[in-house]
Amino acid sequence: MDAELFPRSRAQVAPGAVHVPDWLDGDRQQRLLDACREWARPPAGLRTVRTPGGGTMTSRQVCLGWHWYPYGYARTVVDGDGAPVKPFPDWLAALGREAVEAALGPRAVPWEPYDIALINFYEADARMGMHRDSDETSDAPVVSLSLGDTCVFRFGNTETRTRPYTDVELRSGDLFVFGGPARLAHHGVPKVRPGTAPPALGLTGRLNITLRVSGFGRDPQRIMGDSPS
Numbered sequence: 001m002d003a004e005l006f007p008r009s010r011a012q013v014a015p016g017a018v019h020v021p022d023w024l025d026g027d028r029q030q031r032l033l034d035a036c037r038e039w040a041r042p043p044a045g046l047r048t049v050r051t052p053g054g055g056t057m058t059s060r061q062v063c064l065g066w067h068w069y070p071y072g073y074a075r076t077v078v079d080g081d082g083a084p085v086k087p088f089p090d091w092l093a094a095l096g097r098e099a100v101e102a103a104l105g106p107r108a109v110p111w112e113p114y115d116i117a118l119i120n121f122y123e124a125d126a127r128m129g130m131h132r133d134s135d136e137t138s139d140a141p142v143v144s145l146s147l148g149d150t151c152v153f154r155f156g157n158t159e160t161r162t163r164p165y166t167d168v169e170l171r172s173g174d175l176f177v178f179g180g181p182a183r184l185a186h187h188g189v190p191k192v193r194p195g196t197a198p199p200a201l202g203l204t205g206r207l208n209i210t211l212r213v214s215g216f217g218r219d220p221q222r223i224m225g226d227s228p229s
């Protein structure tokens, strides 16, 4: 997989949406995976997300900075163990800026710091339905980093959850950034390809880390109009 006849090249999937294959080298993937393993521990660790309709998401999730739940953000795990969300580290904010610059150029780097990470863990049968990342108030680009198994990432349009869309393979170390006109495009993960992770990484399954700018200032509950307390 690392020595292909035709190396994968960066691609603009839609205006504002760019795929950068192999952006994280093996070392950085390993360090990010080690950090994810720490973040996954309780309290405020990896959890199954319940949707308002009574279903459960098939990927499991842990958040940093702000806790996401369907459909808003809080400072504590309001739909879980109630613990304060884990802090969002400065090095991850720097990685977010570096990623935007690599994918979209220096002018696209947001003035506000990245302050949210949603980390999704996919086992063989996990998927994520088409959705928009619309619970943030900032329009800063979303940064997506993938580790472990390859998946099919479906990137669609802002209007509908259906076609037109483009299917992209996201592999371990790949970067995908969507901002500007693509910031509110629907996207999802219809399939994970089990057993495709680089053996040296030592991960069974797939991790995806999305970095976002909340735009909340200090008072998200008022902005979200959804106070759990």
Ligand SMILES: O=C(O)CCC(=O)C(=O)O
Pocket (backbone or CB within 6 Å): 118, 120, 128, 133, 144, 153, 187, 188, 189, 208, 210
């Ligand atoms: O796993 C992925 O690649 C996508 C994750 C995603 O869309 C999200 O966390 O909102």
Ligand SMILES: [Fe+2]
Pocket (backbone or CB within 6 Å): 131, 132, 133, 187
């Ligand atoms: Fe998303």
